[in-house]
Amino acid sequence: MSFFHTFVLMNHPFTQSILDWYSCFGRTLPWRGLSDPYAIWLSEIILQQTRIQQGEAYWHRFMKQFPTVEALAAASEDEVLRLWQGLGYYSRARNLHAAAKQIVAAGSFPQSLAGIKALKGVGDYTAAAVGSFAFGLDVAAVDGNVFRVLARYFGIDTPINTTEGKHAFTALAEELLPLGQAASFNQGLMDFGAIQCTPQSPRCTVCPLAESCSALRTGRVEHLPVKLKTLHIQERRLAYIYIRYNGYTPFRRRTAGDIWQGLWEPVELERMTDESLKNSLLKDSVVLAKNVRHVLTHRVLLADFYFLEPAVRPQLPDEFIWIPESSLDDYGKPRLVERLLERL
Ligand code: SF4
Structure with a gap:
C-alpha cells in the first residue's frame, strides 16, 4: 500500500x-x-x-x-x-x-x-x-x-x-x-x-x-465472514472407575503427549492393558453414567463412569497413588473428572 x-x-x-x-x-x-x-x-x-x-x-x-x-x-x-x-x-x-x-x-x-x-x-x-x-x-x-x-x-x-x-x-x-x-x-x-x-x-x-x-x-x-470448513472432529471413548478403599482413592497424573497433561485422573479402563485386572475391577463396580459427552476443541469424548468399593485393596500399576478423598481438592483435575465426582 x-x-x-x-x-x-x-x-x-x-x-x-x-x-x-x-x-x-x-x-x-x-x-x-x-x-x-x-x-x-x-x-x-x-x-x-x-x-x-x-x-x-x-x-x-x-x-x-x-x-x-x-x-x-x-x-x-x-x-x-x-x-x-x-x-x-x-x-x-x-x-x-x-x-x-x-x-x-x-x-x-x-x-x-x-x-x-x-x-x-x-x-x-x-x-x-x-x-x-x-x-x-x-x-x-x-x-x-x-x-x-x-x-x-x-x-x-x-x-x-x-x-x-x-x-x-x-x-x-x-x-x-x-x-x-x-x-x-x-x-x-x-x-x-x-x-x-x-x-x-x-x-x-x-x-x-x-x-x-x-x-x-x-x-x-x-x-460474511466466510470460513472454510476444515476441522475434522474425532471421537474418543474413556471409561473411568472411581475406587474407594478406606477413605482413599487411586489417581494418577497424566503425562505429556496427550490431552490434560499434568492433571490428575482416576483409573481409566480403556487404556488399561491388563485385561484380568480390568475385568476384576468392572465385575463388582456400579455404573454411575454411560456415554457422558464432553466436547474439546478437536474431539468429542464419550465417557462411562463406574464406582467400586472393594473389600480388598486392588493392586494397580505404579503410576497410581492412593490419595485421601478429603484431599482431592488439592489436585488439579480435568472438567470431565469433576463431572464424575459430582455424580458420586
Ligand atoms: S457493521 Fe455489522 S451491525 Fe453494522 S450494519 Fe454492518 S453488518 Fe450490521
Missing part, C-alpha cells in the same frame, strides 16, 4: 465511528484502564478460549492468589493448574506459568511486540493486545470479532481461517489504526463485534455504520 493509501485509510470514517461508539458503549472490564502489563496479559491468556463472564471470575482469583508475576512464577505447577481448574485448555495454564518464569528471569515485562511474542503461549493476537493495551504500541489486535466486523463492513469474502485471510484482515486493521489510539481502537472494534455486529442477529437497524456497510447494502450480512 502506498503512503497515500495508508493516509486515506487511517482517516477512514470507519475508524472515527468505532472510536465514538467505544467511548459511549465500550464494556467496563476490571483490567481495562490498568497499566500493569501482568494483569492485562493474564486477562488475555484467560480470555483466549473463555467467555468474558467466566474469565472475569478466574482473573480475580488469579490476581488475588498471585498479585504479581513474581508470585505466579514462584508457585508450583500444581497450584497454577488447580486454580485454572474448570477453564479447560490446560496448556494455557502451563504456558502462563512458564512465561511468568521467563519474565522474572528477564528482570521485567517485555515492552516490544517481539519481546511479548517471545513469551510462551503468546501468539500474534495476544502480543498485539498486550502491547497496545499496556504500552500503547501502534499495532492492531485482530480477533474473531474484528474479522467479522471488517469482513461485513468492507464486504470481504476471503475466508478468515486461511493464511491469506489472516494477512489481508490484519493488514486492513493496521491501515485503519489511528496512531496513538491503538488501545481504544482495538478494544472498540472487539466490543463492537461482541455487542453490535454479533455473529447471529447483528443489530443493523441501530448500527452507526449501517449507511456505509457493504454487507448490509448488498444483503450479505448472514454470509
Whole structure:
C-alpha cells in the first residue's frame, strides 16, 4: 500500500465511528484502564478460549492468589493448574506459568511486540493486545470479532481461517489504526463485534455504520465472514472407575503427549492393558453414567463412569497413588473428572 493509501485509510470514517461508539458503549472490564502489563496479559491468556463472564471470575482469583508475576512464577505447577481448574485448555495454564518464569528471569515485562511474542503461549493476537493495551504500541489486535466486523463492513469474502485471510484482515486493521489510539481502537472494534455486529442477529437497524456497510447494502450480512470448513472432529471413548478403599482413592497424573497433561485422573479402563485386572475391577463396580459427552476443541469424548468399593485393596500399576478423598481438592483435575465426582 502506498503512503497515500495508508493516509486515506487511517482517516477512514470507519475508524472515527468505532472510536465514538467505544467511548459511549465500550464494556467496563476490571483490567481495562490498568497499566500493569501482568494483569492485562493474564486477562488475555484467560480470555483466549473463555467467555468474558467466566474469565472475569478466574482473573480475580488469579490476581488475588498471585498479585504479581513474581508470585505466579514462584508457585508450583500444581497450584497454577488447580486454580485454572474448570477453564479447560490446560496448556494455557502451563504456558502462563512458564512465561511468568521467563519474565522474572528477564528482570521485567517485555515492552516490544517481539519481546511479548517471545513469551510462551503468546501468539500474534495476544502480543498485539498486550502491547497496545499496556504500552500503547501502534499495532492492531485482530480477533474473531474484528474479522467479522471488517469482513461485513468492507464486504470481504476471503475466508478468515486461511493464511491469506489472516494477512489481508490484519493488514486492513493496521491501515485503519489511528496512531496513538491503538488501545481504544482495538478494544472498540472487539466490543463492537461482541455487542453490535454479533455473529447471529447483528443489530443493523441501530448500527452507526449501517449507511456505509457493504454487507448490509448488498444483503450479505448472514454470509460474511466466510470460513472454510476444515476441522475434522474425532471421537474418543474413556471409561473411568472411581475406587474407594478406606477413605482413599487411586489417581494418577497424566503425562505429556496427550490431552490434560499434568492433571490428575482416576483409573481409566480403556487404556488399561491388563485385561484380568480390568475385568476384576468392572465385575463388582456400579455404573454411575454411560456415554457422558464432553466436547474439546478437536474431539468429542464419550465417557462411562463406574464406582467400586472393594473389600480388598486392588493392586494397580505404579503410576497410581492412593490419595485421601478429603484431599482431592488439592489436585488439579480435568472438567470431565469433576463431572464424575459430582455424580458420586
Ligand atoms: S450494519 Fe450490521 S453488518 Fe454492518 S457493521 Fe453494522 S451491525 Fe455489522
